[in-house]
Amino acid sequence: MDAVIAAARAFLGDRLSTAQAIREQHSRGEDQTAPTLPDAVAYVETTEEVSRILALCNQHGVPLVAFGAGTSLEGHVNPVRRGISLDLSRMTSILEVNAEDMDCLIEPGVTRQQLNDYLRDQGMFFPVDPGSVCTIGGMCATRASGTNAVRYGTIRENVLGLEVVLADGRVIQTGGRSRKAANGYDLTRLFIGSEGTLGIITRVRLRLHGIPEAQSAAVCQFPDLAAAVNTTIVTMQSGIPVARIELLDADQMRACIRYSKLEGYRATPTLFLEFHGTEAGVREQAEAVEAIALDHGGEGFAWATDAEARSRLWKARHDAYWAAVNLIPGHRGITTDVCVPISRLAEAIVGAKADADALGQTTCIVGHVGDGNFHQVILFDPNDPAALERAWELDRKIVARGLALGGTCSGEHGVGLGKREFLEQEHGAEALALMRTIKSGFDPKGILNPGKIFRN
Numbered sequence: 453m454d455a456v457i458a459a460a461r462a463f464l465g466d467r468l469s470t471a472q473a474i475r476e477q478h479s480r481g482e483d484q485t486a487p488t489l490p491d492a493v494a495y496v497e498t499t500e501e502v503s504r505i506l507a508l509c510n511q512h513g514v515p516l517v518a519f520g521a522g523t524s525l526e527g528h529v530n531p532v533r534r535g536i537s538l539d540l541s542r543m544t545s546i547l548e549v550n551a552e553d554m555d556c557l558i559e560p561g562v563t564r565q566q567l568n569d570y571l572r573d574q575g576m577f578f579p580v581d582p583g584s585v586c587t588i589g590g591m592c593a594t595r596a597s598g599t600n601a602v603r604y605g606t607i608r609e610n611v612l613g614l615e616v617v618l619a620d621g622r623v624i625q626t627g628g629r630s631r632k633a634a635n636g637y638d639l640t641r642l643f644i645g646s647e648g649t650l651g652i653i654t655r656v657r658l659r660l661h662g663i664p665e666a667q668s669a670a671v672c673q674f675p676d677l678a679a680a681v682n683t684t685i686v687t688m689q690s691g692i693p694v695a696r697i698e699l700l701d702a703d704q705m706r707a708c709i710r711y712s713k714l715e716g717y718r719a720t721p722t723l724f725l726e727f728h729g730t731e732a733g734v735r736e737q738a739e740a741v742e743a744i745a746l747d748h749g750g751e752g753f754a755w756a757t758d759a760e761a762r763s764r765l766w767k768a769r770h771d772a773y774w775a776a777v778n779l780i781p782g783h784r785g786i787t788t789d790v791c792v793p794i795s796r797l798a799e800a801i802v803g804a805k806a807d808a809d810a811l812g813q814t815t816c817i818v819g820h821v822g823d824g825n826f827h828q829v830i831l832f833d834p835n836d837p838a839a840l841e842r843a844w845e846l847d848r849k850i851v852a853r854g855l856a857l858g859g860t861c862s863g864e865h866g867v868g869l870g871k872r873e874f875l876e877q878e879h880g881a882e883a884l885a886l887m888r889t890i891k892s893g894f895d896p897k898g899i900l901n902p903g904k905i906f907r908n
């Protein structure tokens with residue numbers, strides 16, 4: 453380890469830090485795992501620096517964990533075997549924007565907020581919007597999505613190509629600028645969702661989208677959870693191209709009303725909706741969804757028409773996690789991430805809430821329900837030693853139901869440490885063995901984010 457630190461310091465100077473406070477900041481993400489201090493943190497600024505550090509770590513067999521903004525929720529950035537935490541948050545250049553082809557080339561530390569501020573005057577936007585301030589490199593590595601995925605896809609559908617530094621320091625390019633290609637194995641998609649275990653992403657080429665001519669947002673409240681979920685199911689089965697359809701259960705609404713000062717709403721199950729298109733198209737979509745909601749006992753739409761009201765609404769949605777953990781002072785939360793086929797969504801969500809209620813456990817449900825994906829923030833008292841284990845037990849129960857309904861343990865947050873135990877059940881032993889073969893082909897010495905995705 454000392455040899456790697458000395459050699460890296462020679463070209464990074466004080467951007468290679470062994471300070472206690474810096475190592476603590478890189479000891480875990482927004483998860484509830486026990487923190488582990490890396491031996492050192494390297495703040496890199498170029499692909500060449502990434503390549504040199506990886507070559508050094510590979511030569512000496514030192515573990516290396518990529519770190520974007522550290523917002524991941526499953527222990528992804530926790531350097532469980534210590535070594536180097538490679539911080540890419542300073543690689544923030546927007547290198548190209550090609551308006552004619554609607555694509556751009558960026559460094560991995562760029563955030564979607566930074567990119568969208570840059571693009572706004574050009575009539576384009578990048579739609580993938582997790583509810584955190586995270587890096588696009590981290591989003592690629594976790595296969596992230598957000599409220600817009602139901603219309604625009606996840607990060608997987610919006611990446612055209614990557615530059616990646618391999619474990620031994622070699623640099624490769626994947627994908628390209630054309631919208632389609634049938635030209636060999638799809639390495640881009642292999643790195644998307646690989647959680648820093650196959651290589652380090654140093655450049656990302658993204659698809660961009662035109663800002664729609666018309667946008668409108670609405671809120672619809674329901675007497676019970678099943679009514680809100682069934683409205684979503686029928687909307688999706690009817691093929692209405694909603695841009696966003698997000699569920700907040702009664703507890704989550706209670707939390708958001710308090711935290712985000714949402715006035716005029718009641719703490720009952722609620723859908724936040726958004727429609728994109730032409731003026732006529734947006735009107736037509738909204739009328740169709742409102743009719744479905746009324747059929748299910750919904751109260752009709754409250755419109756957020758101007759841009760300011762819309763952005764207040766979606767800010768409240770994006771702050772839902774913070775609203776949830778503030779519901780009981782001093783409590784913390786773990787977050788489930790089950791995703792099921794849309795036809796099974798009501799069973800999954802209503803069942804998950806019933807499980808929590810039966811245990812007397814306070815939980816807040818917030819969901820990208822158009823994709824069949826929901827999060828249940830399970831609140832626990834960090835001063836009660838048994839409370840975290842009880843929360844994990846409930847999480848496992850909710851995942852088990854999701855899997856039994858043909859779903860997945862993670863729709864968007866990824867595996868990290870927290871979801872490793874479910875992979876064999878989901879994929880089968882043979883497929884998991886093949887994944888391990890891929891891992892050892894890319895990283896024979898096992899230096900890249902060891903201990904993640906696989907149990908050992």
Ligand SMILES: Cc1cc2nc3c(=O)[nH]c(=O)nc-3n(C[C@H](O)[C@H](O)[C@H](O)COP(=O)(O)OP(=O)(O)OC[C@H]3O[C@@H](n4cnc5c(N)ncnc54)[C@H](O)[C@@H]3O)c2cc1C
Pocket residue numbers: 481482517518519520521522523524525528529540560581582583584585586587588589590591592593594595596597598599647648649651652653654773774864865901
């Ligand atoms: C309040 C809140 C709301 C959230 N909402 C959502 C949501 O709506 N949708 C969603 O998908 N997620 C959500 N998340 C989870 C999290 O924000 C995402 O997983 C995000 O993509 C992580 O990005 P990051 O930059 O913070 O990555 P980090 O946490 O720093 O890293 C995540 C993983 O990616 C790897 N990695 C990071 N950068 C690179 C790179 N350049 N090359 C290779 N590997 C790399 C790391 O090693 C690690 O395994 C939320 C989190 C919070 C706290």
